[in-house]
Amino acid sequence: MQSLGTLEELPQQYRDELASMNLVPLWPSLRALLPPGVPSRHTRPTHWKYRALRPQLMKAGELTPMEKAERRVLVLANPGHGLENMKASPAIYLGMQLLLPGEWAPSHRHTPNAVRMVIEGSGATTTVDGEKCPMERGDLILTPTGLWHEHAHEGSDPVVWLDVLDLPLIYYAETSYATEGARQTPGAGRGDQAHTAGGVVPAPLFERRADKPYPMLRYPWSQVRQALITLAEDRPDLEAVQLNYINPESGKDAQNNLGFYALMLRAAQTLALPARSPSAVYHTIEGSCEISGAGLQAMQLAEADTCVVPGYTPIRIRNGTASAATFVFIADEAPLHRKLGVYEVRS
Numbered sequence: 284m285q286s287l288g289t290l291e292e293l294p295q296q297y298r299d300e301l302a303s304m305n306l307v308p309l310w311p312s313l314r315a316l317l318p319p320g321v322p323s324r325h326t327r328p329t330h331w332k333y334r335a336l337r338p339q340l341m342k343a344g345e346l347t348p349m350e351k352a353e354r355r356v357l358v359l360a361n362p363g364h365g366l367e368n369m370k371a372s373p374a375i376y377l378g379m380q381l382l383l384p385g386e387w388a389p390s391h392r393h394t395p396n397a398v399r400m401v402i403e404g405s406g407a408t409t410t411v412d413g414e415k416c417p418m419e420r421g422d423l424i425l426t427p428t429g430l431w432h433e434h435a436h437e438g439s440d441p442v443v444w445l446d447v448l449d450l451p452l453i454y455y456a457e458t459s460y461a462t463e464g465a466r467q468t469p470g471a472g473r474g475d476q477a478h479t480a481g482g483v484v485p486a487p488l489f490e491r492r493a494d495k496p497y498p499m500l501r502y503p504w505s506q507v508r509q510a511l512i513t514l515a516e517d518r519p520d521l522e523a524v525q526l527n528y529i530n531p532e533s534g535k536d537a538q539n540n541l542g543f544y545a546l547m548l549r550a551a552q553t554l555a556l557p558a559r560s561p562s563a564v565y566h567t568i569e570g571s572c573e574i575s576g577a578g579l580q581a582m583q584l585a586e587a588d589t590c591v592v593p594g595y596t597p598i599r600i601r602n603g604t605a606s607a608a609t610f611v612f613i614a615d616e617a618p619l620h621r622k623l624g625v626y627e628v629r630s
Contacts, residue, residue, distance in 0.1 A: 284319050287311065326372045326562050326593035327363035328579050331379075333402070333587035340381050340443065349386045356380045356446065361591060368451075371591045372562035374540065374616045376450035381443055382407050382436045390433035393461035395453040396538045397432075399424040400445040400566060400612050401504075402587050406438015411500045415469035418442060421504025421568045423528060423612070427497050427538055431464050445566060445589060447614045449540040474499035478531040479506070498532050504568065508610060511547040515608075523554055525613075536618045544613040548572060548602035558597040560627040561616035565590050565600070570609030573601045595629070 290298065290311040301307065309316075315323065340357050347355060359377035364370040371377040380399075382388060384406070399409060400423055407418040412430040416422075426432040436442055453459045477485045478499045507526060515524045528543040529536060536542050542561075548554060548570070565574060566589045574590060575581040576598040582590050592598055594616070602609040620626035 284314075287313055321595055324593045324595070325363040326361055326591065328582065328590065328592055328596075329359075329361050329363075329371070330582040330584070330590040331359045331377075331588065332585065333379075333589070334585065336379060337443070340379055341441065344381050344383050344441065349383075349388060353391075354378075354380060354388055355382070359589060363593075370451045371564060372451075372593070372616065374449055374452040374619055375562065375564060375591070375614060376446070376448040377564065377589065377591075378446035378448075379443060380446050381441060382434050383441055384436050384439055386434075386436050387466075388434040390431050390464040390467055391461050392429055392431045392464065394428055394458050395448045395450040396428045396540060397426040397446060397448040398538065398541075398543060398614075399426070400447065400568075402443045402445060404438065404440050404442030406440070407434060407436040407442040409434050410467045410469055412497075413467055413470040414473055414500055416473065416475070416501040418444065419504065421508065421610075421612075423502040423504075423507075423537075423543060425497060425500045425537060430497070431467055433467060447541065447543075447564065449538075449619070452540060452619065473501065475501040475503055475506075481531075484532050495532075497537075498530065499537075502528055502537075507545050508569075511545060511610065512608075515547055515549065524549070538618075540616070540619040540622075542613075542615050542617040544615075546600075546611040546613055548600065548609040548611065550607055551602060551605045553599055553601040556598050556600065558595050558629040559615075559617070560594045560625055561620050562594045563592050563613055563615040565592070566612040566614075568610045568612050570602065570604060570607060572609050572611060573599075573603060575599050575601070595627075597629075 287310045343355055356378040358369045359371055360366040360369050361371050401418045401420050405419055409416045409418055409424050411426050411432045416424050510526060511524055524547040526545045567584045567586050571585050573581055573583050576596055
């Protein structure tokens, strides 16, 4: 591929005239915008160790009361994007959130889509659009775009969860904002109770179901974990024991722009994952694993650790334990890439 002219080759007077008219020559930057073969990537492989960050999160609980925080979060920022930009990847924001006993994080709604992956503690709830969702370790809870949500803690120990939002994308589109609201009064019925079995959904007698965009807001880990174990036992030939979090009535991804998955690594299993266009986040729910790859320094993920791997990166994920399975939560940008028509898998 031939080299192109540089900005410095253009006369300064011409460059100044272009700038005064809000014009920019394309050719000096064309190779940076459209590099050959593989995109330019700012996302760096980054590993956040829960054991190291947890004391800092607890200290935040001591230093900042809820009324001064609204959401007490330490952002997991990728240095490749600049810490001040608070991105884990181009479209993913990660935050570690703390709720102490007796606290209430006030009701609000916002345009970014969010999910919560509960890491530790019990006794907390997230109320979403009037549905009160218990928060237990490993549960995935949706707070989709535009829906009121709040967090309350009636237990005795700190509750911590991982926030995953498409905030960088929504912020880039200049559509990110929030609205504050009054405390919600939870109603009857929970989506996770109504959708307890695959292949069947609740329906009024001989009538059309009400069209609810997000019929299931809480995905209990107890059910997901058992589904993984059952799948592994039923399909010993299956290389990857993985489930996709979906909308149980439409079959589509659980939310608009990000994909969410639960992966089970059998004891001592090593799984090779091909290079795909989206960046991906890996979080160990139970057990530990090693993530490595060509040009990628191996990351040893202990329980509750989180890491991000940039797109177009083939990896190997290994369960180093010979006696027990490891369970991993994965979030990626695949739904967004499919909508944009740029999703790609390379062998």
